[in-house]
């Protein structure tokens with residue numbers, strides 16, 4: 001018989017997993033429920049981490065693809081211009097042109113703004129779709145909060161946003177640049193390089 005260090009129950013030796021590192025040859029936690037529950041949680045957390053890593057890589061990949069496309073367009077200006085000219089004569093093209101003129105005007109009036117829907121989703125995802133401020137329990141809907149405020153020259157980019165709930169967002173003064181995101185070691189290789197990137201999560 002042996003006492004499980006987790007549930008403190010006395011159980012026969014066969015109820016403990018084999019473990020060569022222990023003097024008696026058996027682990028310190030009983031098979032069920034203690035060790036099996038621990039293993040299940042460990043696997044779940046790992047799977048979550050893997051998912052996150054893949055998610056981040058996909059984002060990076062999509063961004064890199066957009067860059068490559070842009071490089072191609074820059075190199076093939078004439079071809080692209082000809083295509084655009086043809087497209088802009090169609091009804092769909094005309095509508096798109098009006099829309100893009102509006103977008104462009106809005107963008108020029110603002111700061112650097114590259115935050116995509118996917119990036120914002122990821123940022124919320126790593127914070128469990130909750131407010132990033134530690135201990136916040138309002139449960140209120142989260143909003144995009146700029147760590148360095150736009151009015152202070154901050155940008156609307158992935159690296160400058162965090163999810164804060166409405167009340168926390170409004171409590172934060174406009175000169176405050178507290179970063180509530182918790183960095184943790186979910187790293188992934190940046191697309192096409194060996195550079196390691198970190199993503200934020202309170203997992």
Ligand SMILES: [Zn+2]
Nearest residue numbers: 004007030034
């Ligand atoms: Zn136990």
Ligand SMILES: [Zn+2]
Nearest residue numbers: 131136165168
């Ligand atoms: Zn909050």
